[in-house]
Amino acid sequence: MTYxxxxxxxxxxxxxxxxxxxxxxxxxxxxVLTWVTSALSGFFKVTQYTLPDxxxxxxxxxxxxxxxxxxxxxxxxxxxxxxxxxADIANWFGRGAIWAELLLETVLIGFLATLFGVIGxxxxxxxxxxxxxxxPWMLWVSRRSLEIMRTVPELVWALIFVxxxxxxxxxxxxxxxxxxxxxxxxxxxxxxxxxxxxxVEGVKAAGGSWADQMRWGVFPQVLPNVxxxxxxxxxxxxxxxSIIGYVGAGGLGQELRTAIxxxxxxxxxxxxxxxxxxxxxxxxxxERIRHRIIGIVTA
Amino acid sequence: xxxxxxxxxxxxxxxxxxxxxxxxxLEIPPGQFVGVIGRSGAGKSTLLRLINRLIDPSSGRITHxxxxxxxxxxxxxxxxxxxxxxxxxQFNLVERLDVLSNxxxxxxxxxxxxxxxxxxxxxxxxxxxxxxxxxxxxxxxxLQKAGTLSGGQQQRVAIARAxxxxxxxxxxxxxxxxxxxxxxxxxxEALRSINAEDxxxxxxxxxxxxxxxxxxxxxxxMREGRVFFDGTPRQLTNDVLRDIYGSDGLAEFSExxxxxxVRVKVPA
Numbered sequence: 230m231t232y233x234x235x236x237x238x239x240x241x242x243x244x245x246x247x248x249x250x251x252x253x254x255x256x257x258x259x260x261v262l263t264w265v266t267s268a269l270s271g272f273f274k275v276t277q278y279t280l281p282d283x284x285x286x287x288x289x290x291x292x293x294x295x296x297x298x299x300x301x302x303x304x305x306x307x308x309x310x311x312x313x314x315x316a317d318i319a320n321w322f323g324r325g326a327i328w329a330e331l332l333l334e335t336v337l338i339g340f341l342a343t344l345f346g347v348i349g350x351x352x353x354x355x356x357x358x359x360x361x362x363x364x365p366w367m368l369w370v371s372r373r374s375l376e377i378m379r380t381v382p383e384l385v386w387a388l389i390f391v392x393x394x395x396x397x398x399x400x401x402x403x404x405x406x407x408x409x410x411x412x413x414x415x416x417x418x419x420x421x422x423x424x425x426x427x428x429v430e431g432v433k434a435a436g437g438s439w440a441d442q443m444r445w446g447v448f449p450q451v452l453p454n455v456x457x458x459x460x461x462x463x464x465x466x467x468x469x470x471s472i473i474g475y476v477g478a479g480g481l482g483q484e485l486r487t488a489i490x491x492x493x494x495x496x497x498x499x500x501x502x503x504x505x506x507x508x509x510x511x512x513x514x515x516e517r518i519r520h521r522i523i524g525i526v527t528a
Numbered sequence: 529x530x531x532x533x534x535x536x537x538x539x540x541x542x543x544x545x546x547x548x549x550x551x552x553x554l555e556i557p558p559g560q561f562v563g564v565i566g567r568s569g570a571g572k573s574t575l576l577r578l579i580n581r582l583i584d585p586s587s588g589r590i591t592h593x594x595x596x597x598x599x600x601x602x603x604x605x606x607x608x609x610x611x612x613x614x615x616x617x618q619f620n621l622v623e624r625l626d627v628l629s630n631x632x633x634x635x636x637x638x639x640x641x642x643x644x645x646x647x648x649x650x651x652x653x654x655x656x657x658x659x660x661x662x663x664x665x666x667x668x669x670x671l672q673k674a675g676t677l678s679g680g681q682q683q684r685v686a687i688a689r690a691x692x693x694x695x696x697x698x699x700x701x702x703x704x705x706x707x708x709x710x711x712x713x714x715x716x717e718a719l720r721s722i723n724a725e726d727x728x729x730x731x732x733x734x735x736x737x738x739x740x741x742x743x744x745x746x747x748x749x750m751r752e753g754r755v756f757f758d759g760t761p762r763q764l765t766n767d768v769l770r771d772i773y774g775s776d777g778l779a780e781f782s783e784x785x786x787x788x789x790v791r792v793k794v795p796a
Contacts, residue, residue, distance in 0.1 A: 431620030431686070434580055435693055436610035436637025441644050445633055449624040 305498035322499050328484060332503060335480035336511075338401045339467035345402070346409025346466070347459050350375075353410070354417035355443045361421055361429075363439055375418075378411025383469050387478040398479030405466050405473065413462055420454040421447060453523045460515035467511055471504045531558035532593035534579070534697060534729065539588035541574055548574040550753035551588070558696070561723045561730045563744030565737060567773055571753040572733040576699045579731070580614045581605060592697075610637035613690035617702040619682040623675025627666060627685050630674045631657040634692035653692075660688040664718060680711025687718050698722060700732040704739065712736075716743050737769065 267273070277285055278293040307321040322328070353371050355361050362368035386404035394400050429446035437445060474482025481500060488496040534556040541549040549571045556562055564572045577583040579590060581597065590597040592608075600608050613634070621630045635653050636644055643649070649657075661667050664684040669677060674685055683703055690698060700719060704712035720743055723730045734740045740747050741761040749757035749764075749772045757768055 427616065427618050427620040428622040430582065431616065431622070431689075432633055432636065434582055434609055434614040434616075434620070435634050435689060436606040436608075437633065438606060438636075438641075438644075440641060441636045441639075444645050444647070445622060445625070445629075445636065449622050452624070 301494075304494040305501075307495040307498065321495055324484070324496065328481065328500070328503060331474070331481045331484060332507065334398055335470045335474075336467055336507065338398050338405065338470035338473070338480050339463060341402045342405035342409055342466050342470065343459065343463045345406035346413050346462060347455075349406065349410030350413030350415075350417055351455065353414040354421055355447065357414060357418040358421035360424075360426060361443065361447065371414075372418075375411045375414040378407050379415065380411075381408070383408045383473060384476060387473045387476045391477045396477040401470055401473045401478030401480060404478055405469050408469070409462055409466055413458060416458045417451065417455060420451045420458075424450045456522050457519055460519050464508060464511045464515060468504070468508060471507075531696075531727075533557045535591045536579070537589045537591070539575075539578060539585050539590065541571075541578055541583060542586045547753050549578060549585075552750075552753075552755055554748065554755065554758070556729060556731065558729055559723070559727050561720070561743060561745045562732070563740035563747045564731065564733045564750060565735070565740055565747060565772065566750035566756070570750040572750055573701050575750065576614070576701050576731065576733060579697075580609055580612050580699055582614070606637050610634075610693045611695050612697045612699060613693045613695035614699040614701065615683065615686045615690055615703050617705045619679070619686045621674040621682055621685055621689075623673065625674060626671050627661065627674050627677070628654070628657055628670045630685055631660060631688045631692055634689040637693070657688070657692050660691040661685075663691070664688050678711070680707050680714060683707060683711070683715050684718060687715070687722075691722070695728065697729045697731065700730065702733045702735060705735055712739070719743070737764075740764075 271290070274290040275287055276290045276293055277287055280286055307317065309317045309321075353375055356363070356367050357371040357375055359368065362371070383404050386407050387400055390400035390403045394403075424447055428450070429442050432442045432446040470479070471481045472485070474480040474484070475486045477483065481504065484496070485500055487493070488500060534554075536552055536554045539549060539552045540547065552571075552575065564575065566572050574583060578585050579597075581600065585598060588598070592611075595604075595608070597608055622633070629647065632649050632653065635649060635657070639649075658667065658670060661670055664687060666681060666684055666688065669681060669685075674682060677685065686703075698719065703719070704715050707715060716739060719730055719732065722728050732744070734744075741764070744761060747757070747759065747761055747764050748755055749768070751772055751774075756772055757764065
């Protein structure tokens with residue numbers, strides 16, 4: 230029996246039919262999931278709202294609530310007049326000196342937390358890689374540890390450390406370090422699982438210990454990935470450390486909390502601008518650093 | 529340095545259902561140049577990995593002098609791997625590191641934890657590594673990234689790495705299978721000089737029978753995990769070869785087909 234073109238034609242039709250079925254089943258499943266989850270999160274809610282003339286009306290929550298977003302945002306816009314522009318801006322950023330100091334603290338928390346996170350995450354990542362782990366139980370323990378570290382949100386870690394070590398940036402550094410180590414360890418270990426194992430075998434065959442195999446066989450291969458993930462994490466950590474002051478763990482967050490609870494709306498917009506500008510600068514700088522370093526290590 | 533025979537007694541290795549190496553017993557005296565031939569999947573590679581303990585046997589013993597190789601663990605095992613250097617078909621270099629660092633990998637078995645992690649070596653060790661590179665004509669490439677070298681150069685870097693281990697035995701797992709004929713010859717000549725000048729035992733897996741005939745004092749042929757032939761190149765006749773490679777259906781078995789020799793054989 231030979232396989233003729235007619236046979237191929239039949240098999241190909243069957244193959245096409247199956248692909249189409251998989252596609253449409255997946256599309257249907259996705260549509261149902263989207264509908265169910267948005268219904269559960271209250272997207273289709275009907276609510277009562279007040280019209281400008283004072284009468285009450287029932288309607289869909291989204292058109293009913295959108296005007297309130299504009300209302301809130303408009304409150305955060307400060308009054309700026311041409312004739313007294315500089316004075317108005319100075320007034321807007323009235324707490325600028327305090328904010329500058331807290332901004333520096335925010336960036337420093339982000340930096341130190343990234344450093345600790347890289348050390349912790351890198352050490353755990355080798356044990357947490359399926360292809361490298363010295364023993365199955367060590368793989369299990371390290372993976373579960375990384376999961377716990379990154380599942381508990383930074384704010385919760387911060388609350389715990391503020392309770393232990395008191396109010397201040399140290400609690401923030403510890404909180405973000407642990408979360409970052411958990412997240413980085415996972416990313417690093419995935420990079421480790423994609424390496425070429427032949428150099429590792431080469432080091433092993435020359436009499437290298439497990440640590441030698443990691444240092445010489447694995448680390449040089451994953452270095453560009455490690456740098457890339459680390460710089461991205463630094464940016465995320467600076468953003469986290471600007472929130473973490475909410476629970477007393479240092480940085481700009483304490484000012485955000487004060488502004489929200491005392492309804493100082495223009496302070497909120499000023500703080501937002503400061504954090505936004507900082508993130509843009511870090512993003513731009515880390516992009517440049519990443520390209521420089523990766524250019525050097527891959528050359 | 530005292531010289532010992534490498535003795536394999538009744539070595540078997542199974543992977544699930546398949547038996548890669550089956551009840552192999554061999555004695556390899558020091559200083560011998562041994563070629564191992566056989567079809568793909570005959571167990572040649574597994575045999576070499578068992579000797580270096582990259583793979584542990586399912587049963588059987590390997591001994592070298594007073595040492596029971598199959599019982600070694602931890603530091604003693606790493607020292608055995610240093611004494612029994614290995615080179616691979618795909619070179620197994622760290623391509624992102626420079627050539628010199630790759631050669632220094634051969635010194636890792638004797639380095640402490642901290643100096644290894646910091647990638648620090650003594651001047652004496654660096655000199656030794658450079659001497660090995662010089663011997664293999666690779667001194668100008670010492671600071672290049674290993675991945676930028678040609679296949680033949682990479683294999684010679686791997687030999688230099690093996691040399692600085694100061695081994696007693698050199699295992700080579702199809703070292704010339706990914707190389708062109710010119711580079712294959714250079715690599716085989718390097719192995720020959722290591723065997724002749726340094727007195728190392730060389731055990732090399734080969735796919736090319738004429739190479740085995742040219743370089744090896746003794747040829748071991750494997751078939752389905754067992755040692756099927758063990759003798760001198762002279763004793764390896766065409767009839768034996770046909771049995772080893774099981775060339776059923778092939779009208780004529782010609783070893784020149786696999787030849788990587790640079791000399792072109794002109795038909796008479």
